[in-house]
Amino acid sequence: MYMDSNLKAEVLSSILGQIVKPYDKNLCKTKDNTLSVDDFHLHNLIGRQHGKQFFIDGKNFFDSAYDYDFTDLSDSAECTRGEELYQRPKGWYRMALKVKGRYPDGDAWLGTKGWRSHSVPGEWPVSYHGTSLDGVKGIIRSNYTAGGRALYGRGIYSTPDIHVAEREDYAKTFTSETTGKSYKVILQNRINPEKREICQRSDYWLIPVPKGASAAVEKQIVESSIRPYGILIKELNGNESNDDDAGLLGSILHSLYSTVQSLFR
Incomplete structure (x- = not known):
């Protein structure tokens, strides 16, 4: 089911907030209309704008x-990646992105293929971030983009805890026209441990982005600091709405608690 090209295009549409269709050589006249992994990465994290419709060549994406x-x-075996605890995304399906060979510093950041419980030299820790474009509903901006509302500083946020990304109202939900089912979507990243800051709330990680940074500087920071390598998708069931309400309530309470704390610093 998750291999269906139409469903994959719908997943990307839900993340980017614009139409993405499977590649059609009769409709896609130029390469400029074909969504690349790089464009997807930059748009999702720092808000680069595209046209109203894009095509996705699944073999290259x-x-x-x-x-x-x-x-x-x-x-339930304990795993590490990049010498950090790796919380495997139980209950999800990973659609892997074509990122091998894409960066000039090689592929060590990805580690090695296959099951292992230990880290390998040069790999980066795993983090997750939600993809909601529905506005500010939690402690920080809902899609973790650089912005002035961030509680712990300006930059790109992610979390090593998939439950945080899922339940604190950051995951994107959509209903597929292809299957008629509803899904949640989260991105799975690797994050550069040398450029990551661990926030006061330790399940939030920050990649700082200086205020006033140019588009070129933001692009360099993103590509050298945090790299999505998979899109996680999970089919929703009838109990999900209650879980979401509980997660949102927890987020609001934590936000209020943090605000009160800041008044007495």
Whole structure:
């Protein structure tokens, strides 16, 4: 089901907030209308704007060899990536992005393919961030983009805890025209440990972005600091709305608590 090209295009549409369609050589006249992984990455994290409709060439965008089905994962073994605890996304399916060979510093940041519980030299820790474009509903901007509302500083936020990304109202939800089902979507990243800051709330990680940074500087910061390598998707069930309400309530309470604390610093 998750290999369907129309569903994948819908997932990207939900993340970017604009129409993405499977590649059609009769409709896609120029390469400028074909969404690349780089464009997707920059648009999602620092808000680069595109046209009203894009096409997705699945063979050049996704890397199915690295897809992984975590939906029925029962293994509770502790794992590390980049010498940090790796919370495997149980209950989700990963659509892997084609990122191998894409960066000039090589592929060590990705680690090695296949199951392992330990870290390998040069790899980066795993983090997650939501994709909601519905406005500010939690502690920070809902899609973790650089902005003035961030509680712990200006920059790009992610979390090592997938439950934070899922339940604090940052995950994007959409209903597929292809399957008729509803889904949640979260991005799975690797984050450069040398450029990441751990916030006062330790399950929030920050990549600082200086105020007034040019587009070129923001692009350099993003590409050298945080790199999505998979899109996680999960089918919703009838109980999800209650879970979302509980997560949102927890987010609001934490935000109020943090605000009160700041008054007495």
